[in-house]
Amino acid sequence: MLKTTRRKFLAASGAAAAVATVPRFAIGQSANPEIVIGAAQPITGPFAFAGASLNAGLSDYIAWRNENGGVMGRKLRYVAEDSGFKVDQGVAIFKKIMASEKPAFFYGDRTEWCKAVAQEAIASGSVITASPSLAGALADPVNMPHHFISGPSYGAMHEVLMEHIARSNPGKKPTIALVYTETEFGNDGIPASKARAQKLGLPIVAEIVTKQSGIDVAPEVAKLRRAKPDFIVFQGYILAPLPEFVKQLVEAGVQSQIMGTIWSGDKLTYDAIAAAGGNYTGVTPYRYFYETGAPMLATMREYVQKTRPQMNYISFFYTNAWLSGMVFAEIAERCIKANKPFTLPNMKAALESMTAWDSGGISGLPVNLSGHQIASGRLYKYNSTSKAMEPGGDWISV
Numbered sequence: 001m002l003k004t005t006r007r008k009f010l011a012a013s014g015a016a017a018a019v020a021t022v023p024r025f026a027i028g029q030s031a032n033p034e035i036v037i038g039a040a041q042p043i044t045g046p047f048a049f050a051g052a053s054l055n056a057g058l059s060d061y062i063a064w065r066n067e068n069g070g071v072m073g074r075k076l077r078y079v080a081e082d083s084g085f086k087v088d089q090g091v092a093i094f095k096k097i098m099a100s101e102k103p104a105f106f107y108g109d110r111t112e113w114c115k116a117v118a119q120e121a122i123a124s125g126s127v128i129t130a131s132p133s134l135a136g137a138l139a140d141p142v143n144m145p146h147h148f149i150s151g152p153s154y155g156a157m158h159e160v161l162m163e164h165i166a167r168s169n170p171g172k173k174p175t176i177a178l179v180y181t182e183t184e185f186g187n188d189g190i191p192a193s194k195a196r197a198q199k200l201g202l203p204i205v206a207e208i209v210t211k212q213s214g215i216d217v218a219p220e221v222a223k224l225r226r227a228k229p230d231f232i233v234f235q236g237y238i239l240a241p242l243p244e245f246v247k248q249l250v251e252a253g254v255q256s257q258i259m260g261t262i263w264s265g266d267k268l269t270y271d272a273i274a275a276a277g278g279n280y281t282g283v284t285p286y287r288y289f290y291e292t293g294a295p296m297l298a299t300m301r302e303y304v305q306k307t308r309p310q311m312n313y314i315s316f317f318y319t320n321a322w323l324s325g326m327v328f329a330e331i332a333e334r335c336i337k338a339n340k341p342f343t344l345p346n347m348k349a350a351l352e353s354m355t356a357w358d359s360g361g362i363s364g365l366p367v368n369l370s371g372h373q374i375a376s377g378r379l380y381k382y383n384s385t386s387k388a389m390e391p392g393g394d395w396i397s398v
Helices: 006-016 048-067 087-101 111-124 154-168 190-200 218-227 242-251 267-275 295-307 316-337 344-352
Strands: 035-041 076-082 105-107 128-130 176-181 204-210 231-235 257-260 280-284 376-383 388-391
Touching: 035 048, 035 087, 035 316, 048 076, 048 295, 048 316, 076 087, 087 105, 087 111, 105 316, 111 128, 128 316, 128 344, 154 190, 154 231, 154 280, 154 376, 176 190, 176 218, 190 231, 204 218, 218 242, 231 242, 242 257, 242 267, 267 280, 267 376, 295 316, 316 344
Parallel strands: 035 076, 035 105, 105 128, 176 204, 176 231, 231 257, 257 280
Antiparallel strands: 280 376, 376 388
16 A cells, blocks of 8 residues: 655645646636546545555546546646545535635545535535445435445445345355444445345344444354354455454354455455455455456556556555546536536536446446446455455346
């Protein structure tokens, strides 16, 4: 993961898509007005392990896009500051950049930030927002008309998981345990998971709720040992205490398949699970960066090799931010082609017209953003020989 100080972060953010400073014009007032993308990135604080990749992904896409003509000849300009993963700080950055730069697009750092700026963003009538959060409440065209999520909601991912389990076990009724945190992140996908499992006739034999961290997993492992589920689905954890859960499950002789969603599917986590003796399977909305046959992933790899040679692994955080930049650019391009200004109604209509959009292979299916989310995903399974995640099934849309 990149290590970036606040000073270096701000300097890199400005340099990533450096263009001459020009006045902001409405479409039609200039042959080449700039398109501003603002961001409140968690470069320090408890989410800093992801923040550097989020910032790199968005700034790199903007720089790459500018090197390749921008959007219909118009340059993108990136204006970002460090939120420290603090809601009040992130909101202050949003207000500051909105007032000084008038961005058409803005990338925030978390679910709470998205909710905190929602009314002001809607009132401005001139901005579309995104973030790394995949909370279901944010994929709401009515109450969050200005926002989209660059992937399936956690609920949609759980539905993909349940569909995969059912399709992979025809004629059988494998049992499932749900283990999740008491946080919003943990609770988010569970109702959809239980509803889809019930629809498919998959028995849920255990449901365990824990704190986010600092927990003794032994009592929960004992419950899982008694329940003997075929699959244990974790939600709301990124790393700890997953490896400890797996270690104790293995020691207890529990042979359940360990499953999860996107943020548990990055290298740091699946390597730790493997080291603990487990075998991880997870649903993601994106192909892994090392997969072939996806033109945009090849572009991403080439760009990182050229500009960040020390970065030998491209995380899903980077991919999420790069893809969000792609969506921003596509919305802008559709508005420009229609000769419509960047107002919220016009940009929302452009977003919702993306019903079969080509993500360059980042997603394995044509992207449909009409519901403000990409409601599809694929199961990947850890290969202990290659020490990498490999496709474990077909792409599923829910």
